[in-house]
Amino acid sequence: MNNYSINIKPFGKRAILIEWPKQVNESILEDILDFSNSFQNLNLPNWEMSAAYNSLTMVNNIEDVEFKEMEQLIQDCYSKRTASGTKIQRYLWRIPVCYDAVFATDMEEVSKSLKISTEKLIALHTSSQYTVYGIGFLPGFMYLGGLPTELEITRRAEPRLSVKKGSVGLAGKQTGIYPQDSPGGWNIIGSCPIPIFDSKLENPCFVNVGDKIQFYKISKAEYDLRKIETEVGIYKLEKTPLNA
Amino acid sequence: MLKVLKSGFFLTVQDLGRLGNRHIGVPISGVLDSISVKRANQMLGNNANDAVLEITMTGPTLQFEAAAYICLSGAQFSATLNNKPIENHQVVKVSQGDILSYGRLESGFRNYLAVKGGFKTTKVLGSRSQYFPVTEKKCRKDGDEIPFDETVMFEPPISEVKTKNHFERDYLEVYRGPEYNMLSDKQLASLFAKPFTVSKANNRMAYQLSELIEGHESSMLTSGTLPGTVQFTPAGRLIILMKDGQTTGGYPRILQLSEEAICVLAQKKFGDTLTFKLL
Numbered sequence: 001m002n003n004y005s006i007n008i009k010p011f012g013k014r015a016i017l018i019e020w021p022k023q024v025n026e027s028i029l030e031d032i033l034d035f036s037n038s039f040q041n042l043n044l045p046n047w048e049m050s051a052a053y054n055s056l057t058m059v060n061n062i063e064d065v066e067f068k069e070m071e072q073l074i075q076d077c078y079s080k081r082t083a084s085g086t087k088i089q090r091y092l093w094r095i096p097v098c099y100d101a102v103f104a105t106d107m108e109e110v111s112k113s114l115k116i117s118t119e120k121l122i123a124l125h126t127s128s129q130y131t132v133y134g135i136g137f138l139p140g141f142m143y144l145g146g147l148p149t150e151l152e153i154t155r156r157a158e159p160r161l162s163v164k165k166g167s168v169g170l171a172g173k174q175t176g177i178y179p180q181d182s183p184g185g186w187n188i189i190g191s192c193p194i195p196i197f198d199s200k201l202e203n204p205c206f207v208n209v210g211d212k213i214q215f216y217k218i219s220k221a222e223y224d225l226r227k228i229e230t231e232v233g234i235y236k237l238e239k240t241p242l243n244a
Numbered sequence: 245m246l247k248v249l250k251s252g253f254f255l256t257v258q259d260l261g262r263l264g265n266r267h268i269g270v271p272i273s274g275v276l277d278s279i280s281v282k283r284a285n286q287m288l289g290n291n292a293n294d295a296v297l298e299i300t301m302t303g304p305t306l307q308f309e310a311a312a313y314i315c316l317s318g319a320q321f322s323a324t325l326n327n328k329p330i331e332n333h334q335v336v337k338v339s340q341g342d343i344l345s346y347g348r349l350e351s352g353f354r355n356y357l358a359v360k361g362g363f364k365t366t367k368v369l370g371s372r373s374q375y376f377p378v379t380e381k382k383c384r385k386d387g388d389e390i391p392f393d394e395t396v397m398f399e400p401p402i403s404e405v406k407t408k409n410h411f412e413r414d415y416l417e418v419y420r421g422p423e424y425n426m427l428s429d430k431q432l433a434s435l436f437a438k439p440f441t442v443s444k445a446n447n448r449m450a451y452q453l454s455e456l457i458e459g460h461e462s463s464m465l466t467s468g469t470l471p472g473t474v475q476f477t478p479a480g481r482l483i484i485l486m487k488d489g490q491t492t493g494g495y496p497r498i499l500q501l502s503e504e505a506i507c508v509l510a511q512k513k514f515g516d517t518l519t520f521k522l523l
Contacts, residue, residue: 009422012500015470017422022465050266050468052492057468061263134466136269136492139378143466143492180377197268199368199378205268 004031006078008071011057013064018074020054024145026131032056033210037088038081039074051209052134052143092129092212094238095177095192097168098223099125103191110153110170110187122217124148125189130175130213140179140197140205144213147175159185166191168215193218193226194235206237245389246363247307252346254300255384256448257363260293261487262371262378271488272471273373276448276510277318277354278503279410284317284358287335287400294362295372297390299355301513303346304384306357310394312338313360319352319511320409333407335400352411352511360395375488411511414439415521416501421474423464423496431458435498439517440482448488451509456480462496469493472501484509 007019018035020028032051039058040049046062058074099122101107111118130144137143147170155171160183163169167178169186178184179197192215197205207213218226229235248255258281261274275281275298285294297304303321316323316332323330324345330336332355338344346355365372368379376382384390427435434457445452459480468491469475475483475495484501485493486509499520501509512518 010419011422011468011497012419012470012472013502015468017468019422019467024465048264048266050491052467053465055465055467057266057470059266059468059470134492135267136466136468137490139265139268139270141269199270204265204270204369204378209267 003079004028006075008074010067014061015057015059016065016067016070016074018056018058022054024053024133028054029131029133029210033088035078035081039077042077050134050136052136088208088210090208090210090212090242091239092214092242093207094240095194095213095215096218096222096226097126097190097192097215098218098220099190100220100223102220103164103167104189106156106187107189110189114150114153116150121151121189124151125175126215126217128214132207132209132211132213134209135205135207138179138182138197139199140207142176142196142207142213144175145173147173151175153187155185156187159183163188164191166193166195168192191223193223194230194237212242245309245391246359247309248304248384248386248388248390249307249343250305251384251386251388252299252304253302255304256298256374256382257295257365257384257390258298258373259295259362259371261373262369262375265369266468266491269491270369270378271375271449271491273371273375273378273448274487275356276487277356277411277507279507280318280354281356281358283333283405283407284315284356285362287315287333287402287405288313288358288360289398289401290358290360290362294358295365296359297357297363297384299346299357301349301353303349303355305346306344308338308340308342308344309389310340310392311396312392313395313398313400314338314344315358317356317358319355320350321355322347322350323355331404334404335398335402337398352409353513354510359392360398361393364391364393409511410504411508413508414517415519416505416508417523418474418499418501418505418520419523421497421499422467423462423476424498426460426462426496427498428458431460434458436520436522439519442512442514442516442518444514446512446514448486450486450489451484451512453482453484457482460496464494464496466492466494467497469497470500472503472506473497474499474501486510
């Protein structure tokens, strides 16, 4: 197990921010999630944790925290963790995307600007296993790392007032799915028929930070079918345990 | 049921928020001015987390379809019950058919209507706080009915209190945020020297301030944000996240409002001015 030099900071009176070295890196993410797990195993009440890239935000929902005391506790918990602690099972999720022109409003422009064919673009986009580095911005919005460099493209000059729920976009080093209708400046290359977030479910978001995502191409007909399947609740997500 | 005859500008049901879902990007939501709500719920002998109505800027007209005891708190409106004036922080007995009308906004920005026993809308992820699309609807509309349990008899411990409103102050108490140290002397000077004006872009998600300070070029990896986090854009704009604010963000977090300061800000509107006071 790695031991990085971590930086523990107060974040108001009821939260603490822990920062790892400023890098987008799977072993750092793994270390953050491992620490988060160890801390949760201490069973201190009222703490809520969320990891993103190189940081962990810890919020106490009920009371003010004594920073000095917590800092020591966190440092001890971090350095005295044992590698034998229970690992959380992570999954690779296979997510269908329809790249049909009906949805892919910016495909032509992206293909022109990146100087690659639509076929090549889809092949590249579906080739990578993306790591979920964080969930935020909107409920169920995944920050995915691992985009092939050939697909890096700047955001649209003017954001759209409304991007449709399910839209799959490209922006900078990132790709992602809009979990709800939202304003947004990403270049839209397809749509995913599966809701990433559904507050009616007991587990509203099937993905966890640390999981991986791989997209696969479906036709418009298949898209319509998957959409109906999810609406009536018979669609089964495809997942494979990681490091099994 | 409480029947919404006219909803006003923005009417929502709120409790103290939706805990435990930050890791999947769900904002906490809940009442923006928890100090006012605590007072109203206490006066009715309610639990702290009992749901209230949050009324923003222009008030609704509401009809009670069952007997109840209510208490108003927060922004000052010229509210009436069956055309008779009622005050904030006063326990008022309401009979079936009575009409509560909010009238004109006099001070503050958000009023809270608490009812004995709390409003009983369906909980989503453990909370009644409205936040779309976690809840089906963003706010309440004309004709909506909001459930509560009838109360025929209640002896309030105190029937009325006179208090000075916390939101009359014109400063926000803040802590240093995680990226506070990036600020230059010049930026610090403008941050604390002059007042900032609440811009038109203000809602339950965030309050933007009109004045810019000298911008920056520092970049950071997306990281956690909280209600009350003051984000600092490269152009030098300050954006203060509120209870419906996103749980992560990529702008430096230079200041963090205290819970009390969030309550103060919740009662400010477009054009109001505020200074930051470091704790």
